Amino acid sequence: MIKDIVFPEVEDIAVAIVHEHDGLDEYNVYLINLKNVNIKNVLITSTGYGLINEEHKKTSTLRHFFEEIKEHDFMTIEPITKDVFGLSNEYWVSFTLNNQLFDKKFVFLAETIVESNFVTVPIINKKGVLIK
Numbered sequence: 001m002i003k004d005i006v007f008p009e010v011e012d013i014a015v016a017i018v019h020e021h022d023g024l025d026e027y028n029v030y031l032i033n034l035k036n037v038n039i040k041n042v043l044i045t046s047t048g049y050g051l052i053n054e055e056h057k058k059t060s061t062l063r064h065f066f067e068e069i070k071e072h073d074f075m076t077i078e079p080i081t082k083d084v085f086g087l088s089n090e091y092w093v094s095f096t097l098n099n100q101l102f103d104k105k106f107v108f109l110a111e112t113i114v115e116s117n118f119v120t121v122p123i124i125n126k127k128g129v130l131i132k
Helices: none
Strands: 013-019 027-033 039-052 055-058 062-069 073-080 088-097 100-108 127-131
Touching (some): 013 100
Antiparallel strands (some): 013 027, 013 127, 027 073, 039 055, 039 062
């Protein structure tokens, strides 16, 4: 039964959308492992959805796989353009740790990827929007 399945809480994993260079509109999405251990079999699906000019929009769903992400390290998931900042951008992350499956959905809500929400992203040390 589904009620018998244990869904452990995901901690010390973050997704960030980082502005790469001042003066340029280059952004990348990163998965950050803040844990003191490596995570394995990392699968990420990404999609955008929402309203633009009162019209429903949905981006393609992309899938990314990383065999392992080392402790206190990061991987680039994908580049992202400002054109989709008006959509909610969802990253569903699954990984294994100690033979246990973990997953968590990270959603950057529409119009929240703005400079006023930027922080210094840990490990990457660049400005961007971070969700833990």
